[in-house]
Amino acid sequence: MSLGQRLALLAVRLQEPQRVASFQRLCGVEAPLGKPAEGEDAESEVREAAGNPRRRGQQPGVERSPGPAKPDCCGAPNGVRNGLASEPGPTGPRRAGSLRRNSLTGEEGEPVRVSNWPLYYLFCFGTELGNELFYIFFFPFWIWNLDPFVGRRLVIIWVLVMYLGQCTKDIIRWPRPASPPVAKLEIFYNSEYSMPSTHAMSGTAIPIAMVLLTYGRWQYPLIYGLILIPCWSSLVCLSRVYMGMHSILDVIAGFLYTILILLIFYPLVDLIDNFNQTYKYAPFIIIGLHLALGIFSFTLDTWSTSRGDTAEILGSGAGIACGSHATYNLGLLLDPSPHTLPLASPPLTVTLFGKAILRVAIGMLFVLIVRDIMKKITIPLACKLFSIPCDDMRQARQHMEVELPYRYITYGMVGFSITFLVPYVFSFIGIS
Numbered sequence: 001m002s003l004g005q006r007l008a009l010l011a012v013r014l015q016e017p018q019r020v021a022s023f024q025r026l027c028g029v030e031a032p033l034g035k036p037a038e039g040e041d042a043e044s045e046v047r048e049a050a051g052n053p054r055r056r057g058q059q060p061g062v063e064r065s066p067g068p069a070k071p072d073c074c075g076a077p078n079g080v081r082n083g084l085a086s087e088p089g090p091t092g093p094r095r096a097g098s099l100r101r102n103s104l105t106g107e108e109g110e111p112v113r114v115s116n117w118p119l120y121y122l123f124c125f126g127t128e129l130g131n132e133l134f135y136i137f138f139f140p141f142w143i144w145n146l147d148p149f150v151g152r153r154l155v156i157i158w159v160l161v162m163y164l165g166q167c168t169k170d171i172i173r174w175p176r177p178a179s180p181p182v183a184k185l186e187i188f189y190n191s192e193y194s195m196p197s198t199h200a201m202s203g204t205a206i207p208i209a210m211v212l213l214t215y216g217r218w219q220y221p222l223i224y225g226l227i228l229i230p231c232w233s234s235l236v237c238l239s240r241v242y243m244g245m246h247s248i249l250d251v252i253a254g255f256l257y258t259i260l261i262l263l264i265f266y267p268l269v270d271l272i273d274n275f276n277q278t279y280k281y282a283p284f285i286i287i288g289l290h291l292a293l294g295i296f297s298f299t300l301d302t303w304s305t306s307r308g309d310t311a312e313i314l315g316s317g318a319g320i321a322c323g324s325h326a327t328y329n330l331g332l333l334l335d336p337s338p339h340t341l342p343l344a345s346p347p348l349t350v351t352l353f354g355k356a357i358l359r360v361a362i363g364m365l366f367v368l369i370v371r372d373i374m375k376k377i378t379i380p381l382a383c384k385l386f387s388i389p390c391d392d393m394r395q396a397r398q399h400m401e402v403e404l405p406y407r408y409i410t411y412g413m414v415g416f417s418i419t420f421l422v423p424y425v426f427s428f429i430g431i432s
Contacts (some may be wrong), residue, residue, distance in 0.1 A: 010101045014249035015174075021181040023241050023248075027123075028116025029183055030143040051290035083194045112183045115220070119242075126239030127186065129232070132312070136367070137360075138206075139320070140418045143428070144363055145356045147343075150213045152276075152324050152419070153269050154206065159317035160206040161261055165198040165254065166310045167297055174194075177247050186243040197246040200254030201261075203236025208262060278323040286325075286410075290318035294404055311407035318408075319415020324418045332432070333423050355431050362431075363422040370417045374410040382406060 001009075013019070101167040114120045128134050135158075143152030174195040184190060211225035237251040246254075276282050297310045328334045336343065346352060379402060383390035386401040397403045 011249055014252065015247045016065040017177040017179075017182045017247065019248055020177045020244060020246075021183070022240055024183055024244065027119050027242055028114055029120075029185065029242070030113035030115065034036075052242050074204050112185060113419075122235070123239040123242040125258065126203075126235035127199065127243055127245075129236050129239075130202045135316075137364070140363055140367065140422070141360060143333075143418060144359045144422065147214070147217075147228060148324075148327075148419075149335045150210070150217070152273055153213055155267050155317060155320050155415075156272055157205055157209045157262070157266070158202060159313055160265055161258055162198055162313045163293060163297070164261060165196055165201045165257065168196060168257070169193040169198070170297070174250075177244060179244065184244045186245055189245060194246055196254035196257050197237070197240050197250040198254065199240050200237045200246070200251040201258045204233045204255050204258040205262065207232040208258075209266070209314050211265065217341055217343060218345050222335055232404075259354055275322075277324055282325050283322045286318050286321045286362045290314040291408065294408055295400075307400070308403050311404050312411045315340060315408040315411035316415040319412035319417075320419050321414075321415075323416040323419030323421075326416075327423055330424075332420070332427055358431055359426060362425065362429075363418070366422050366425065367417050370421075371414050374413050375406065378409050 001082050003381055139155055139158075142148075142154060170193060172191050173197045176190060176192075176194045205227075207229045211229060214220070215222055215225055233255065237255060237411040240251055241248060277287065291314075294311045294314045297307070324333075340379075379393065379396065380390055381389070382402040382405045383396055386399070388396055388402055390396045390402075397406065425430060
């Protein structure tokens with residue numbers, strides 16, 4: 001057997017849903033309530049199949065094909081839930097449901113039995129490191145309290161990695177791991193394709209970029225960064241397998257894909273950031289380029305939650321870049337001069353800590369108000385402009401004409417607020 005054949009066979013094995021289910025059982029996630037655990041006798045499976053119309057016609061003991069199947073023959077198309085949610089079983093003391101309902105299908109997931117609660121909460125935390133709630137606190141905290149220079153460049157890398165990852169999903173079009181045998185602890189992204197894992201990509205790109213951007217600029221032992229990278233990345237990657245959202249192959253591909261992207265594009269980050277800040281017509285180019293990329297991504301496949309996520313990422317990146325252009329030209333957030341590097345961490349005092357908390361509280365309140373206002377304006381306006389009924393908001397947002405401007409404009413204003421409006425407020429009230 002040649003090396004290529006061996007690698008292909010390894011890829012097939014790493015993509016098998018049975019391996020995801022085995023990892024879940026190893027971590028204390030048992031069979032979904034109301035379903036027989038793998039390995040029970042065929043008689044109980046036949047009894048269940050007879051009483052469950054969703055499984056009638058399925059042969060007992062027959063497993064799904066373990067290979068990487070194309071969605072047009074075996075998987076669900078984009079925008080359609082992958083795998084069936086089980087009927088809720090009897091409530092027990094170890095019952096756990098899915099984290100969030102799927103925003104497209106309304107699917108709520110399947111209750112499962114969890115016997116290792118510390119691992120459950122650890123991996124819930126790990127998967128949140130790739131969700132919107134984390135991003136909306138993480139990037140502003142860097143820009144407002146730590147180092148705007150690093151914060152801006154982290155956003156550039158994040159936008160690039162996430163955009164390429166989302167587009168690659170819609171080109172490859174592999175479905176999520178099949179359920180059963182996999183237990184879906186998270187349903188929110190279940191209508192998207194699987195390969196590669198964009199959680200794994202962001203969970204790899206952010207810690208590596210943080211170390212690359214801060215080492216030599218800030219005084220700290222390199223060993224701290226070398227510990228942070230594998231801990232952060234492995235936690236996020238393993239959490240996606242634990243949640244039943246990705247195969248082992250998905251997260252490995254996401255990790256390797258991110259390394260390739262960083263090798264190619266990281267040397268350009270400084271050039272991009274300087275262009276965003278200093279070039280006279282940068283805002284027009286930034287807005288036009290990000291909008292064009294968003295329109296292109298919407299043409300790759302049918303609508304799903306990934307369409308909105310891509311527009312949200314591009315809008316946030318455009319808004320933060322335009323805001324950084326305004327702050328640079330008005331002198332609101334100035335980077336320290338090169339002769340002061342490397343920077344030393346200031347002593348942690350009550351005043352420093354209090355100002356940081358105050359900036360986060362005021363800034364996040366401002367950002368959330370802006371997001372809420374823009375959401376209430378953009379969706380009805382887009383529906384009116386394109387003659388789309390907005391009685392059912394979920395159905396209306398499945399149109400590109402509504403979802404793209406809503407996400408792009410709303411999160412563009414959120415990004416602009418983070419790098420310009422909020423720092424201006426800080427300067428005005430004297431806490432910058």
